Amino acid sequence: MQFTTCSYPVLGRPAGLWTAVSARVVGLVLGLFFSNAAQAACWASATGRLASLEALAFRAPAQALQRLQALEGEPEFKAPGQRAAWSVLAADAARQLGQDSASRAYADAGLATLGADRQSDLALRLRAARAMQMDTTAGALTEIGAVLQAVGERPLARGCVLRDRGWLRLGTQDLEGALADLIQAQALLVWCLVLEGT
Secondary structure (H helix, E strand, C coil), X not given: CCCCCCCCCCCCCCCCHHHHHHHHHHHHHHHHHCCCHHHCCCXXXXXXXXXXXXXXXXXXXXXXXXXXXXXXXXXXXXXXXXXXXXXXXXXXXXXXXCCHHHHHHHHHHHHHHCCCCCCCHHHHHHHHHHHCCCCCHHXXXXXXXXXXXXXXXXXXXXXXXXXXXXXHHHHCCCHHHHHHHHHHHXXXXXXXXXXXXX
């Protein structure tokens, strides 16, 4: 499927105090703008007993994490694929709660269960989750860029990764780059929601 986003004006880069204020305003506006699309399931979506927890990890992360922890010791989640799927949902939920260390640990554990696999959809989603918790923004942007290149032009996967890169860029006060990523991500995710509903 080919999908191109609409063009948008390039914003000038403000300086000093205005940069900080603008970053906050942009974050608030885009946070509201993303309220529905952010809850859409990303690529490599969970199946089986985990499927109902996919959107819950974004909408009600504390509840999702509690339910995931209750499932953690069950035999079916010891298989590598299921364990990795469990881990990415736990990482997403912990991130929503601001539990950065826990989110990183869950992502690391999920990647460990996949061994040398770093290119499957599930591995790429875990890499993206892990990148968001890296110690340096430069390192995170490099890894997110590699994941973005790997997912190619698939709308849902690309929208999810662009959304993450947009928030990273916003944190560096790269307003032009952040807006470019977040607007394109919103367009892709909304497009996928529309297709899902048809």
